[in-house]
Amino acid sequence: MINYKTRKYTISKGLDDYFTGIHKAYIFTALFFKEAFKRPFHLREVINQCFEVGLKSLALISLTGFIVGIVFTKQSRPSLEDFGATSWLPSLIGIAIIKALGPLVTALICAGKVGSSIGAELGSMRVTEQIDAMEVSAINPFKYLVVTRVMATTIAIPVLALYCSFVALYGSYINVHAEETVSIISFYQNAFKTINFLDITTAVFKTIVYGFTIGIVGCYKGYNATQGTRGVGKAANQAVVLAMFLIFVEEVMIVQVSNWMRYF
Amino acid sequence: MKNLKQHIINTEESVITITGLYKSFDDLQVLKGIDFNLFKGENIAVLGKSGTGKSVLIKIIVGLLKPDHGEVLVLGKHVDQLKTKELDALRLRIGFSFQNSALYDSMNVFQNLAFPLTMNIKNLSKGEVKDAVEEVLESVGLKDKLKQMPSDLSGGQRKRIGIARTLILKPEIMLYDEPTSGLDPVTSAEINELINEVQQEYNTSSVIITHDLTCAKNTGNRIALMFDGKFLKVGTFAEVFDTDDEQVKGFFNYNFIQ
Ligand SMILES: Nc1ncnc2c1ncn2[C@@H]1O[C@H](COP(=O)(O)OP(=O)(O)O)[C@@H](O)[C@H]1O
């Protein structure tokens, strides 16, 4: 009998899988950029998905943001009191929340809520052949499912992060207001006093990167799910783990680069 | 009825021609040299036990999988050599009914049916879409299920909606993957009836993948018996099963003892 396809492992099964996995993820991301700028754009589906992302995570982000604001302020107060510098509290909180906590908290919550649900949804569509069904009806499932979702997370998560920062600052204001008389306007003014244009740009850029990461990782894991229903759970789980890992790596890199830029 | 069916089959014209088709996954050889013809207007039932590669065969026909070797001509086109646009154009002429129906479970019945239509044909009015949906729902006998979600339908109803969803694009070829699997005998008989009605009403040529002898007998003008990645025998039901071949008889007995 003729064997038309024989394949041996180049290094070992594990390492081969690791490198082909990276290659596959790269191809997947490249395909996104190729398809994203071609018609049809499925704008309505992008908007739907934006609402999905927002609605799924809004409550949790509000709560977490608020609590982070209060707790961070409470924790910082004693240290500043030692130096008699509690009037610096708003600026300190502003820097911490706008530059670091707001984007990061939002990204991690969305990785958990949005990333996993994208992974599970596309995963179940894959294993129940709904993605194949789209393909045989001459609909490009990559465009309709993947591109729209990645667009949506890339748009919605920066907005959510901005919202999270404001809620966190408000939580902080409540704590500050309880101890000192300060109007909300002057609190926000103080919070933003030490924030410059580069900080804002970096924060927005960061959240765009996080949003893209969450979307593309969730889609990649879901779209390539295998092994029936077990694969769906695996896809959802891996989507969260990988997205969070990448978010931390990106955080470190972006902070580093933006610090270099500060001295130019 | 059988006689009526014979009349519309045009043995001069093949809509699917497969020669020397091989397909393997890694080390697993699935298809090992398939040759066959589907004539215009004909229903061919591909019969074989599960895991022999029946689904792989029709997925190759519709371009979801690529053959390793061999020629697959569908409506005169080499499926594996088409560009995306050409492949999409060809797919619009082929209906594919999935084993587990593959209904979009985030959409209700109406949206499921309208989706392939509105995504492929631009600028349809709401009325036109509604008419088309109602027409195919009528064909499959489920006119009252417009607003239901797929999860609220029975297995047989899901199969019907799945078939309706492919009919809405008026295909020339229908590919059914296990249309009766997981259904009770009465519902299976209704689906077999539906497959025959589709052949008549929509003038389709069909490949029906099944491991159910009753289904093969009632829907297939010809039967192809698949065994270990090859077609063991092709012909009418009588031609295929009137034999002393042990493998064929084994399959026949197995099905009817069950
Ligand atoms: N995409 C795939 N990747 C790897 N193996 C596959 C794939 N699709 C099918 N197979 C294998 O091919 C064989 C035939 O599958 P299939 O065509 O689904 O059988 P059936 O005749 O029951 O429809 C099975 O052993 C299955 O595991």
Ligand SMILES: [Mg+2]
């Ligand atoms: Mg099968």
